[in-house]
Amino acid sequence: MSDQTPILNAKDLSIFYGDNEAVKSISLPIFEKKITAIIGPSGCGKSTFLRSLNRMNDFIDGVSHHGEILYRDQDLYADSVDPVEARLRIGMVFQKANPFPKSIYRNIAWGPNINQLGGNLDLRVENALKQAALWDEVADRLDDSALNLSGGQQQRLCIARALAMEPEVILMDEPCSALDPISTLAIEDLIEELKAKYTIVIVTHNMQQAARVSDYTAFMENGVLVEFGETDQVFTRPKEKRTEEYVTGRFG
Amino acid sequence: MSDMNFRTQAFNKANLKRRRAQSKAFEYFCSGVTGLAVVVLALLLYDIFTDGYRWVDAQFLNSFPSRFPEKAGIKSALVGTLWLVGFTAIIAIPTGVLAAIYLEEYAPKNRLTHFIEVNIANLAGVPSIVFGILGLAIFVRFFGLGRSVIAGALTMSLLILPVIIIAAKEAIRSVPSSLRQAAFALGATRWQVVRAHVLPSAMPGILTGVILALSRAIGETAPLIMIGALTFVAFLPSGPMDEFTALPIQIFNWTARPQETFHELAAGGIIVLLAVLLLMNALAVFIRYRGSKQ
Numbered sequence: 001m002s003d004q005t006p007i008l009n010a011k012d013l014s015i016f017y018g019d020n021e022a023v024k025s026i027s028l029p030i031f032e033k034k035i036t037a038i039i040g041p042s043g044c045g046k047s048t049f050l051r052s053l054n055r056m057n058d059f060i061d062g063v064s065h066h067g068e069i070l071y072r073d074q075d076l077y078a079d080s081v082d083p084v085e086a087r088l089r090i091g092m093v094f095q096k097a098n099p100f101p102k103s104i105y106r107n108i109a110w111g112p113n114i115n116q117l118g119g120n121l122d123l124r125v126e127n128a129l130k131q132a133a134l135w136d137e138v139a140d141r142l143d144d145s146a147l148n149l150s151g152g153q154q155q156r157l158c159i160a161r162a163l164a165m166e167p168e169v170i171l172m173d174e175p176c177s178a179l180d181p182i183s184t185l186a187i188e189d190l191i192e193e194l195k196a197k198y199t200i201v202i203v204t205h206n207m208q209q210a211a212r213v214s215d216y217t218a219f220m221e222n223g224v225l226v227e228f229g230e231t232d233q234v235f236t237r238p239k240e241k242r243t244e245e246y247v248t249g250r251f252g
Numbered sequence: 253m254s255d256m257n258f259r260t261q262a263f264n265k266a267n268l269k270r271r272r273a274q275s276k277a278f279e280y281f282c283s284g285v286t287g288l289a290v291v292v293l294a295l296l297l298y299d300i301f302t303d304g305y306r307w308v309d310a311q312f313l314n315s316f317p318s319r320f321p322e323k324a325g326i327k328s329a330l331v332g333t334l335w336l337v338g339f340t341a342i343i344a345i346p347t348g349v350l351a352a353i354y355l356e357e358y359a360p361k362n363r364l365t366h367f368i369e370v371n372i373a374n375l376a377g378v379p380s381i382v383f384g385i386l387g388l389a390i391f392v393r394f395f396g397l398g399r400s401v402i403a404g405a406l407t408m409s410l411l412i413l414p415v416i417i418i419a420a421k422e423a424i425r426s427v428p429s430s431l432r433q434a435a436f437a438l439g440a441t442r443w444q445v446v447r448a449h450v451l452p453s454a455m456p457g458i459l460t461g462v463i464l465a466l467s468r469a470i471g472e473t474a475p476l477i478m479i480g481a482l483t484f485v486a487f488l489p490s491g492p493m494d495e496f497t498a499l500p501i502q503i504f505n506w507t508a509r510p511q512e513t514f515h516e517l518a519a520g521g522i523i524v525l526l527a528v529l530l531l532m533n534a535l536a537v538f539i540r541y542r543g544s545k546q
Contacts, residue, residue: 061361088439098430100449111438165438
């Protein structure tokens, strides 16, 4: 498949909500500067898995896990790892756009500011907005409230906010599920462009989207990783029958 | 499924009319009850203003209580109330808001936390006289603070703490968790999330709760009588350890006298008390307005 070493590597990872096993012994490598899509029916554990990759599950009561996630060969859940630092390197974009109720500028500047990333903050904001293909639309109203933007613009703002931190990995949890087709296409184009600099993991319900943008695809069902491979292979020559049934739309 | 039937369903027209009538009737009922409440309030205010308005003047605000109604004033009571509420605010606001932040943002969701939360809710319903007894036993006697402003403020703080904590908790809880998640995903610590996002979003709600609680403290009489705030004070407190009186006590004292003129003085005192309350509410509205503009 690929002989490079993965930047993130789940090994035999199980995640529990109390006694309920939502993710079952998943081993899944995430390769650097590639787009990995995770597809599967609702409730299959794909979002739970994604959130474990930057320790966002820490905030949910009663979540525990077995197995390990290696980030550049370092256990992400080791005692020596500060989860705040992990989230600095592994950013996240959520299903529903969640801009801060502040100005466009302050939405993007806040993360770099509190983490004292240094450099010219104005330039950093501009670059992030340009990378997120939002600059032309907001350049003359950076002090406007982010809440006045359209849904698609808000989601791109959230992507820009993640980019401003210059993370290594960006996790996206169904980033287009609340958007219209045009905004969705804009964000898909954006994701493809970001691949040059970032590693992206995207959870999606939309199989066409996975087929369009990703290099690798993982198919999950009922907490189990059914199949993982290069996207072409998963969609055209799936090894598992369940995968074939799902990607051809016969269930789910 | 190809042969869908779009025929309009028959429905009972009389039934629809009845439902509309019910809806209207409920609307009239609600507006009637609201109107009744407003009328009663207006009558009370009218009664008080006609009794007391001619007493409220500079002399009234600037004089100490007296045996002679025309010389009597509420200077010591008004200043005493300001001292009392000032210290109560200094003690109760930080304590209450910090407790709410702890309970909502930091405390583990376990039985102990739940137990504490239930008890805070219960404390909000405890009669104020009970807090007065507690204040008398602990602050006045045990800590030897006497009948001082600080003993009164501590007692009042106990009384309004549950109210502040509950209001602040509700305000903090109403901040959407998606905001917290967004901030955490940018590598923020809990404190940075709370300071930059949770508190600013929750501030209007917290402020409303704080003002309501302080308004309650201004109007309370029972605990102050219990801890022995004086009813006849011809001096102003000059520090937290001084003895004091407060507006509701002065009003209570005047209404308890047989002479009709003192009852009118009491009405004048009520007008001053209402004015202080309105000023505080106006201040809260102003702060909220400024906060929402940013």
